[in-house]
Amino acid sequence: MKRILLLVASLCILGTSLFAATIPEGMAPLPTQVPVPSNNPMGEAKIALGKQLYFEPALSKSGEFSCNSCHNLGTWGVDNQQFSIGHQWQRGGRNAPTVFNAAFWSKQFWDGRAPLLEDQAKGPPLNPVEMSSKDAESVMAQLKEAGYEPLFQAVFGKNSFTYDNMAKAIAAFERTLITPNAPFDKFARGEGTISAAAQRGMQKVEEVGCTSCHSGDLFTNNAFVKFAYGSDNGLKSVTHDKGDDHLFRVQSWRNVAMTAPYFHDGSAKTLAEAVRVMAKVQLDTELEESDVSDIVEFLKTLTGEAPKVIYPVLPRPAGHALNWKD
């Protein structure tokens, strides 16, 4: 309420015709500060190392895949594939979620099994259908060959060349990948407007009940919610607990227009289809086509500014080939 009053005040000052009270309670601009765990403080050198590791194909057994292969920073932190291509052209079973703003989430992976980016980053290098290394030691051996040991020591100190620190550095870099100043954010701050259709969509998602889960500054409540759709058992496939069947993390709507295809199984090829299916499955609502279209227009206003990333130069031994495993 305080926020809305402030907005109204600032809009009066600006003398615009924007009607700030139209922004539903709970919706808010993207925060500018990401949460940082106390055991992994941010630092320039750590972020630089994390960026190298993020783009490092030596994280994969074959030398082919980096984090950026599936979570491409040029395409909104995703690869636009239904299921990403991994080691020896295998495909995973879940759609690659975006890395953009993942720093804000309290659950990582579609099944939310990891709370922090530090936990998430340790998964893909060892996943047999992704980067496919047999263990953490094999990953570190490849990074050592590439020349990372002194870089770790410069950031983390002596005897710090560990898989955990690899994940910490990557997580620190990922915490810089936020996308501020979406049209909605500017609108909410009284700095710009969004189309009439987008404004109708904004009201509609509250009216229909989408915002019971997709709320707040991230447009997700960061909760587990049952999505009884498809054959994937969600969290249950990790915990084997019957109560976790078909539980998935509520996805953020931030940049959702740029991260097609949709759902954990990448089965919805358009945002319109995703909106239609979610309304039906989660809210038992058959949306009018005009409402679907308005909601899509609103969701498009949640596309922010992509982070500016200078492509890193990766360490490599002078005059020596690296030994990839096929």
Next chain:
Amino acid sequence: MKRILLLVASLCILGTSLFAATIPEGMAPLPTQVPVPSNNPMGEAKIALGKQLYFEPALSKSGEFSCNSCHNLGTWGVDNQQFSIGHQWQRGGRNAPTVFNAAFWSKQFWDGRAPLLEDQAKGPPLNPVEMSSKDAESVMAQLKEAGYEPLFQAVFGKNSFTYDNMAKAIAAFERTLITPNAPFDKFARGEGTISAAAQRGMQKVEEVGCTSCHSGDLFTNNAFVKFAYGSDNGLKSVTHDKGDDHLFRVQSWRNVAMTAPYFHDGSAKTLAEAVRVMAKVQLDTELEESDVSDIVEFLKTLTGEAPKVIYPVLPRPAGHALNWKD
């Protein structure tokens, strides 16, 4: 000779103890200007489009590979693989050459079959073991879906959405990928020194005769030379002309320490091995191990400064998945 005199003059002015006359005739710093074909002038917007296309996985049928997959700007324009991984995990038959400074070469590909970057860029998208599109139209259809048509028009004008212009934009970007200020360059300009071992190596490559081909500011004479090594027929496999058997382009030594493994077949895992083999096969010389080591030290001084590249944001349709082909 004029160059050496100038150098001596500038060194005297600097009052350093560098002995410029030790630089063999013909060796020279990397030029600062790349040659630009008259039908493809450089331009900021064209370079920006070319950068997007260079990092664009939609250039490949599967949506997996971009130019950068095999010619990775983070690893000196190569992928450190013996043979790059392509569509459905196929491997090519030749080692991926670096894109860095390729703008200076008058022959592209190992067999030198393309004179210009514009010609080279049209190859990989249609190569069945690389990006694997069936024809230029299929590539353009994917680029259209991604949203490139208006970007081409902004750069090249009306009715310009063509495969040829795709190659022109990529080539324009590639002409920015040069690596100046290698330790050798600074040494040659009297701005720094190189180790005693490197200086011995520098003399040795001239003495042995390596510089009969690897000469000039690029350390290549840009010629075709017979390299009777391995089963690859080189230019003959393109022209089917007996006279072209085992003809390969003389590779530049620029950044050679960072582009292992070596040779068209990537069979030499270390620079030392490459030096040893080349001396034997091309010059019938068995080098002393100390000479090999000195030459390697010299070659390491040819590693320049990698270009600073801001990772591009690629066009994508809002709310729609792209349709990749497996």
